[in-house]
């Protein structure tokens with residue numbers, strides 16, 4: 001069963017991963033970054049399960065849609081007769097449900113209510129599907145995926161999937177009668193076209209070029225690589241041991257630079273500096289020419 005839209009890290013999450021390695025994030029941003037990381041890992045856990053489904057269903061991961069307002073759907077499953085949006089939560093530890101709200105077990109500070117998020121998605125999804133000519137019922141659940149999550153006083157009538165019910169949910173999805181048609185495919189394609197890559201729920205700290213630590217980041221663990229053997233064609237992370245060809249590492253550094261500073265012109269000098277001055281300008285220039293086009297002349301040349 002095809003996953004029509006795969007999951008990628010959001011721009012906000014990617015930027016925060018880079019900033020976290022290159023500056024001391026203010027504590028609220030650090031917390032936000034850790035929440036994004038945890039949430040993303042939870043979504044990947046859910047993906048591992050949906051990937052095993054054999055039934056005739058379409059899976060669209062991580063949709064950000066705009067109707068009268070923006071809304072995000074972690075996973076949307078299209079079956080022949082029903083649409084299932086899932087709100088995925090990776091909370092860990094003991095929580096309690098009280099008078100319609102969620103709290104850490106021993107705290108009075110409620111957490112944002114995932115049932116409200118799910119309901120909002122359903123509410124905005126309904127007219128959208130209608131406008132695309134679909135009048136299918138919308139079901140869907142909040143899925144708690146962390147095996148160490150417990151919800152005390154959980155309501156039995158709310159659409160909640162507990163970690164111990166995930167396998168049951170997959171079994172149910174595998175067994176619902178579903179035969180997709182070209183109409184369903186068209187719906188899926190339309191939703192993918194409507195996906196907004198710049199989702200507005202972004203919260204980033206202020207940062208500037210000068211303030212950030214320079215040097216290559218590991219492609220795997222995102223830590224700043226402090227030792228580079230410039231004689232070698234391979235860059236090895238001194239924290240996790242991940243290795244990568246230097247050319248690919250430099251091009252990744254450039255992509256990161258463009259993401260963090262979209263207005264900055266990419267010059268050999270700039271990239272040389274951004275990579276922590278470990279590789280020579282000549283080397284950098286050779287690598288840039290593989291993937292970028294040189295624009296301008298003399299001291300004003302830059303890459304696009």
Ligand SMILES: [Zn+2]
Pocket residue numbers: 218219220221222223237238239240241242
């Ligand atoms: Zn690493």
